[in-house]
Amino acid sequence: MKKSFGAKTLIYPTPVWIIGTYDKSGKPNAMTIAWGGVCSSQPPCVAVSIRSATYTHGNIMERKAFTVNVPSASHVKFADYFGLVSGGQLINFPQPGAQP
Numbered sequence: 001m002k003k004s005f006g007a008k009t010l011i012y013p014t015p016v017w018i019i020g021t022y023d024k025s026g027k028p029n030a031m032t033i034a035w036g037g038v039c040s041s042q043p044p045c046v047a048v049s050i051r052s053a054t055y056t057h058g059n060i061m062e063r064k065a066f067t068v069n070v071p072s073a074s075h076v077k078f079a080d081y082f083g084l085v086s087g088g089q090l091i092n093f094p095q096p097g098a099q100p
Contacts, residue, residue, distance in 0.1 A: 022059060
């Protein structure tokens, strides 16, 4: 018997990506997301879902550019930090070696 679960996020685990941007004054920013994926192989294309209320979304709309970074297990602290701190409130790159 078939049973509908309705519209839900049922794909686990979701990938963790770090989206890098710059604001209009050139300040770097990064955001950890889990809503992204490959949407085309020809041409190669990815899709990301970022709420319009975020600082990162505003940077993307302003600059029309962003980077997609797939962190390894050795970068889990960066991914955690970028997911907790808003670049609109703080400088998001205080750690040595972090680049957008």
